[in-house]
Amino acid sequence: MTFSGALTLTDLNDFITPSQACIKPVEQVKPKDLRKEPGAAASEILIDGSGTYYEVSQASGPGRRLEQAQISLNDCLACSGCITSAESVLISLQSHEEVLNFLEANSKEEEGKKKIPVISIAPQVLASLAASVAASSEASSSSSSPPVVTPLQILRRLRVFLKHTLGFSHIFDTTFARELALREHVKEFQERREKASQQSGKENRQPGDEEKGHFLPMLASACPGWICYAEKTHAEMMPFIANTKSPQQVMGTLVKEWMGKKWGKRADGIYHVCVMPCYDKKLEASRSDFYNELYATRDVDCVITTGELDAVLKEKGWDLSIAVDGEMNAEPELLPELIEHPGTSSGSYLQAVIDHLTKTSEMPLELSVKQIRNADYEEYELRQEDGQVVFKGAKCYGFRNLQNVVRKVGKESGVRVGIGAAGKLGGRVARKREKDEAPGQKLEYIEVMACPTGCVNGGGQLKAVGDGAWGDGGVKWGNREWTKRVEAMYWETGGNPDMSPELLREIEDAGLGLRTSYRAVESNVVGLAVKW
Missing domain, CATH: 3.40.950 (Fe-only Hydrogenase (Larger Subunit); Chain L, domain 3)
Incomplete structure (x- = not known):
């Protein structure tokens, strides 16, 4: 599927995967003795069980493994071959593996060289996880109405996991940043x-x-x-x-500038991760506008989705349905938790x-x-x-x-x-x-x-889980009943509706930059070919 400047969206699915124009070609240079001569046998492409591509021909003998094309964030931002990013775009430096690799490497650094790892979680992510926990509990419980786990409880359980299992120093939600953005x-x-x-x-x-x-x-x-x-x-x-700026990028400004000063750290001494319901947030964090030239660092170093966080939880064997000590009386750090916005x-x-x-x-x-x-x-x-x-x-x-x-x-x-x-x-x-x-x-x-029904239905959210009404995880993406359930869970925050005037004045006096700019991206697609 290709897109033109005069895009017609009549029958288009709201979740758009990359078009053919978005595929970055890999130049395959054959050795001189393997180049085709007139009348040479035709080659064919075979795929093995692991998904690796091989070129096989009578002339070359054994199959030759082909290189894999990779699309970096810079490629994606420079290209106008697609309209929005999607799950199938390979973004090598914005993944949960990258986060885990950093945390492991950072833990081995000398004390003076260690960065402060910080993670910020969107409320839509908490709602998706809470809905998933509730559905799983319903499927496995003999009770007709198992207890509801609120997004606030999910946040506090995640705080224990992220701090003590993964090694993050500070865990926030993004609702205070949203308050500033609003x-x-x-x-x-x-x-x-x-x-x-x-x-x-x-x-x-x-x-x-x-x-x-x-x-x-x-x-x-x-x-x-x-x-x-x-x-x-x-x-x-x-x-x-x-x-x-969006709440994600306002949070990036808060962490790298305002909190950094409180911690006695420069912007490049902090590693900031955001958990978002949307894959496009990875691209947003990678915009040049949000790059600090002075310290050679981004306001948000890495963005992972709800699904990626869930994959880490499963990998580490952590169950969010199990309560943690003191979760109902935990004191938030620096910023109020889950501020409600009607x-x-x-x-x-x-x-x-x-x-x-x-x-x-x-x-x-x-x-x-x-x-x-x-x-x-x-x-x-x-x-x-x-x-x-x-x-x-x-x-x-x-x-x-x-x-x-x-x-x-x-x-x-x-x-x-x-x-x-x-x-x-x-x-x-x-x-x-x-x-x-x-x-x-x-x-x-x-x-x-961009997403139908909004951010609770973002492309990075969890699919429906459990048995019965929610299927076995193979429910079609965008299931309306499941989205309604996540939406309902979103409003079960159990968070703090109050704001601190003193905190707001302190941040206002700090003079943080809360605005950015946007600009036209000139098309560099000609037919199916991309000018790389």
Whole structure:
């Protein structure tokens, strides 16, 4: 399957594997005496039981083992042959084996040369593990209602395993980083809204003002699958995408800069691992924007998925269904645990904007939600008592809905869609639409995620497990009932809903950089060939 710049997503599966254009060829140079002569016997490719490829021909005698093509992160980031990364992409330096190898090597270093190993876990990962533990308990228990294991209990059991079995020094969840990201996100939205209000009164609006002003609608930037898709196929959407870092990268900034100073360590003296529900997070961590040139280190050194963490647990014989001493009274370190954010299980970005507008409004506002096509695309409106719409936002999940949203944004903003960076705001089109439409009629914010049903259904999450309703692990990916179960478990946090004002002020005073930038990626694919 190949993709063009004018990608049509009608019948496309939301989980996209690499296309033929994404396969990096390996040049096979034969010895001179084995090169084909006219009339020589044809060779064939055979695969042995281990999956190794051999070329066999009458001329060469015994089969010759062929080299395996490998795609590095740099290759993947430089290529536009696919839309998003997938499980089948070989990412040699972003794996649980790499983490285990580092931990073993680090433990043998001299005391002064050892790095501090830190791991941060996303709440969607905890929900997936909790759902898996619950399903397994149901399958093996004679009781009709075995006790529920909450994500908080999973986190604390993981803390014991990661610290005492693997050797991590510090274990966090990423909800505090998400709190910082949401606050910065709302701040950026307000900035854009004020600029949009100022620009709406300009009589001589010029093409390009949209890009300079970063106007509305603001599109969420926490999903790297969506960012990858936009950068490679819809560069005209770049001015609309938020510049706020995702919780993963905010956590990277916290660990390498703020915590590093508390521990008396430079950024290169810390090894930071994130556990995420999504394979695209590996690519996000590898962006050049998140590389510290001064200390030659990344904000997040390695990303592993829920499935990879589960593989390590199984390899070490650790059972998360078994309680650990003191798990209910364990004290968190430095950061509060599992802060609750109402809204969606994909980060609550839209809800954070709605809550801010509701709290700062001088008059009561009423929220209405309308499902447009399916549960993955909904529109939200805030209205005054007189019925006037003061805000319109949307939630858009899955690639099947993304293309429609891109078209809608282009139509409402006067941007030509699908033509790359040249698709800038046309002054005449924009003035006409502003004249015809009252404030509040156009979308101002969209929470965008590449996976259907959002992050709890990420490509790196665990598949359904157990017997009966959940099968034997061979359930089709994206099973809706299983996703609903993980979603329900996500809200059984049992975490801390409170925030520490003192801690927030301390971090705000630290002046950490919580924003980044995104840019168009020029296509380097010609037909089925990739320019490497």
